[in-house]
Amino acid sequence: MNSGEFIEKLxxxxxxxxxxxKKQIFDLAKEHKDMPTIEAIKLLRNSDYDQRLGAVSILDWKARNTKITEKEKEEIYNAYIENHKWINDWGLVDRAAPYVIGGYLHNKDRKPLYKLAKSKLPMERRTAIVSxxxxxxxxxxxxxxxxxxxxVNDQDEYVQMAVGSWIREAGKKNSTYLIKFLDKFASIMNRKCLRYAVEKLDNRTKQKYLKADITNASR
Known part of the structure; x- marks a missing residue:
C-alpha cells in the first residue's frame, strides 16, 4: 500500500x-492502515484537506492497533510532531492526537505536552489538551x-472550546477536580469555554459558575 493508491481511491x-x-475518508484510511508511515507523511504534506485527513486517520488507526510496538508508536508520534504545520485544523488534531500523541506519552515523560501548550501556534496548543x-x-x-x-486565557476560539470540553470530560471521572478548577478560574474564563465546562453539572451548580462573572458574557 502506498500514498498513490490512496489518492486514486479518493x-x-x-x-x-x-x-x-468524513466517514468515507476514515473508512478509506482504515483500509490503508498498514501503509508505511513515510507514505502517510506524503499524504499529510499536501494542500488537499481530504488527503491530510486521510493521513492523520491512518496514523490514528495505526496507534489504535493493540499489536503496535513501541518503535512503531514512536514512529507515528514523530510523524505527527515533526509535521504539525500540516495539522493546522481542529478536525485534524482531534482525529489523531488522543491515540497518536496521548497514547505514546501515557507511560512516558509528558513534558512535550507542556511545550506544545506554550506554542505560538493554536493547533499545537489544541494538541496539548486534546492528547x-x-x-x-x-x-x-x-x-x-x-x-x-x-x-485558560487562550485567545484562540478552538483552543478555548477544547479546554472547556476536556475539563468537562475529566470532571466526569472526578468532579472534585472540575469544581476546584471552576472555583479558581470560572470568573476569568471565556464564556464559551465555561459553558462547555459546566455542561454536565446539575443546574444549580451550573448557574453558580455561569453567574460568577457576568461580564464574561461579552468576551
Missing part, C-alpha cells in the same frame, strides 16, 4: 460523490487540568 470517491463524507483524552480514558486526569490552567 479520486474515485470524488467522481462518485458530489461531496466525500490528554487518552489519559482521561485511563482515569488519569491531572495533566488535563494542569494543561487547562496554562490555556
Amino acid at each position: 479520486k474515485k470517491l470524488r467522481r462518485e460523490n458530489s461531496l466525500v463524507a 490528554t483524552y487518552y489519559f482521561i480514558r485511563q482515569n488519569d486526569i491531572e495533566d488535563t487540568f494542569k494543561i487547562a490552567e496554562i490555556l
Whole structure:
C-alpha cells in the first residue's frame, strides 16, 4: 500500500460523490492502515484537506492497533510532531492526537505536552489538551487540568472550546477536580469555554459558575 493508491481511491470517491463524507475518508484510511508511515507523511504534506485527513486517520488507526510496538508508536508520534504545520485544523488534531500523541506519552515523560501548550501556534496548543483524552480514558486526569490552567486565557476560539470540553470530560471521572478548577478560574474564563465546562453539572451548580462573572458574557 502506498500514498498513490490512496489518492486514486479518493479520486474515485470524488467522481462518485458530489461531496466525500468524513466517514468515507476514515473508512478509506482504515483500509490503508498498514501503509508505511513515510507514505502517510506524503499524504499529510499536501494542500488537499481530504488527503491530510486521510493521513492523520491512518496514523490514528495505526496507534489504535493493540499489536503496535513501541518503535512503531514512536514512529507515528514523530510523524505527527515533526509535521504539525500540516495539522493546522481542529478536525485534524482531534482525529489523531488522543491515540497518536496521548497514547505514546501515557507511560512516558509528558513534558512535550507542556511545550506544545506554550506554542505560538493554536493547533499545537489544541494538541496539548486534546492528547490528554487518552489519559482521561485511563482515569488519569491531572495533566488535563494542569494543561487547562496554562490555556485558560487562550485567545484562540478552538483552543478555548477544547479546554472547556476536556475539563468537562475529566470532571466526569472526578468532579472534585472540575469544581476546584471552576472555583479558581470560572470568573476569568471565556464564556464559551465555561459553558462547555459546566455542561454536565446539575443546574444549580451550573448557574453558580455561569453567574460568577457576568461580564464574561461579552468576551
